[in-house]
Amino acid sequence: MTIDALSALVERDQDHECGGFGRTGACVKVAAVADLPSRFGTFRLVGFWNNRDAKEHVAMVAGDVLNGHDVPVRVHSECLTGEVMGSLRCDCRDQLTAGLEAIAQAGRGVLLYMRQEGRGIGLLNKIRAYALQDQGLDTVEANLALGFRDDERDYSIAAHMLHSLDIKSVKLITNNPEKLRQLAEHKVVVSGRIPHLIPPNEFNRFYLQTKGTKSGHLDLGRTRLAEQGDNAQVEGAAAAGPTEKP
């Protein structure tokens, strides 16, 4: 059995320890690597261990990215309700799909799947926040009422993961300049940006038509923040841009 370069990172990282990144000082290690054939194409799944909490962040890697320049990268935050349950309170599932399709189309790239549900407050608190929203609070008010900031997400671990993968520079798949700024702050070389576009198709057209009415019913005009903070845009359709406060 030959060990490929990505799998070899597990051995390399065995004794890795650094001062960590960001406000939590979190350090991550590549802990496990395996093939992941998917409906979007063939990926390698890279599991990371971190020294601060039990969150198991993963990277989906397509093609050759080690020591790569201009690697297409999408940073996505977990959303169980949107991605698994098909919730219409957000469009995280479409954003995840669009990110993976963009990477598959590019032939190489990385999707970092960050286990920070509900803009970083966790699943139970997200349900609590939804309950407060059902009673009329907007998302910001709900988060504040629960003792959180309106966005608790932290991209420093994402930055460490990109460094762990020896990626020299990234083209970030995003519409969010804040994400670019935060990664650059943690010494990720951002060589460019790929607009986060969903190619138009029958489903999108239907989705765009229903989005307004259905999400409108759920929101009733309340302030709603996009959970990814980084809405995908359907190619050629300006209406698909962020409908919420960024």
Ligand SMILES: [Zn+2]
């Ligand atoms: Zn480290």
Ligand SMILES: [Zn+2]
């Ligand atoms: Zn969501």
